[in-house]
Amino acid sequence: MKLVILDRDGTINVDSDEFIKTPDEWMPLPGALEAIARLNHAGWHVAVASNQSGLGRGLFDVASLNAIHAKMHKSLGTLGGRIDAVFYCPHSPDEGCACRKPLPGLFEQIGERFGVDLKTVPAVGDTPRDLQAGAAVGCQPHLVLTGKAEALRGKPLPPGTYPADTVVHQDLAAFADWLIARAPAPRPT
Incomplete structure (x- = not known):
């Protein structure tokens, strides 16, 4: 199975320091x-x-999060696209869970759900914690220069912040172009 794991805020949609609540x-x-x-x-x-x-902080509830994801799925559907599954950590930073990135819990859940070895899976995000969480389970780290990483455009990555083998892309479209161009050609029948 060809699987890609994406961060949401700052990678797929505009991020906000005030959280995406509706x-x-x-x-x-x-x-x-x-x-x-x-x-x-x-x-x-x-x-x-x-x-x-934002869930753990009480800024929005699960119904609001589901409505946000319904909008994302519907918007994708109009373009003939889909997200197969959304995994999220609902905890605030001080709850000490194993699923909050940069810890790898969400990635482990994804690997179990899809039954894939994550060492062949690209993980895409806009923050060090996105890539650190993926790298902890062997994912291939890909940074998009959108969201929180937009300030890095035209600059080298800060040393020791991102996994050593991080590949940098201008945005999710550039990542998709890169990945699709590297896919093996179909076998002749």
Whole structure:
């Protein structure tokens, strides 16, 4: 199975220091949904791994989060794309859970659900914790220069912050182009 694990806020949609609390606040980044649809059309399954500490902080409830994800799924559906599963950590930073990135709990759950060895799976995000969580279970780290990483455009990555083998892309569309271009050609029948 060809699987990609994406962060949500700052990778797929516009991020906010005030948290994305309602469907009206959820706005896709330019080209991000089209990139996911292109990945799907090239045979890739997509899972999302997202810290949603706004739940643990009491800023929004599960019904609101489900409504946000329903908007994301519907928006993708209009483009012929899909996200196969959304995994999220509902805990606040001080709860000491194993699923809050940079810990690998969400990635372990995804590996179990899909029955895949994560060592062949690209993990895409806009923060060090996104990539550290994926790298902890062997995922291939890919940084997109959107969201919190937008300030890194045109600059080298800070040493010791990101996994050593991190591949950098301008945005999710550039990552999709890169990944699709490296996919093996279909075998002749």
